Amino acid sequence: MASETLDCTPKFPDKNVTYDNYVKGVLAGHCTSCHQGGKSPGTGNFTTYAGVLAHADFFLSRVISPNADMPQGMPQLPKSTRDSLNIWIYNCTPEK
Numbered sequence: 269m270a271s272e273t274l275d276c277t278p279k280f281p282d283k284n285v286t287y288d289n290y291v292k293g294v295l296a297g298h299c300t301s302c303h304q305g306g307k308s309p310g311t312g313n314f315t316t317y318a319g320v321l322a323h324a325d326f327f328l329s330r331v332i333s334p335n336a337d338m339p340q341g342m343p344q345l346p347k348s349t350r351d352s353l354n355i356w357i358y359n360c361t362p363e364k
């Protein structure tokens with residue numbers, strides 16, 4: 269769990285956005301059709317917490333930023349969803 273051992277201080281400690289209570293649902297709804305490991309076209313396996321963490325470094329540029337290109341071939345996620353994912357990243361990607 270490399271990302272968990274990195275020194276990281278939550279930037280929005282009053283916001284409770286976790287993998288379990290939020291991120292998992294977003295990924296299941298918009299991403300795991302392509303990102304589920306095996307022969308799926310997308311990089312990695314986003315159906316588990318560990319699988320997502322391995323690619324979390326790319327979420328700001330590929331999913332959250334105004335230039336985000338994921339989900340591939342579809343409109344960007346709503347701004348409110350991207351804002352919540354941004355909080356999750358800056359809060360050190362908590363699981364629970």
Ligand code: HEC
Binds near residue numbers: 301303311327339340
């Ligand atoms: C239609 C298929 C498809 C969907 C849906 C999709 N992706 Fe992807 N994604 C890809 C493919 C293919 C790649 C690998 C090629 C590339 O990097 O552009 C990729 C690459 C990525 C990467 C870069 C990973 C790395 O380590 O280089 C991230 C992060 C990512 N996707 C996040 C997401 C998220 C989050 C969602 C849902 C909001 C999503 N994707 C939805 C197909 C998809």
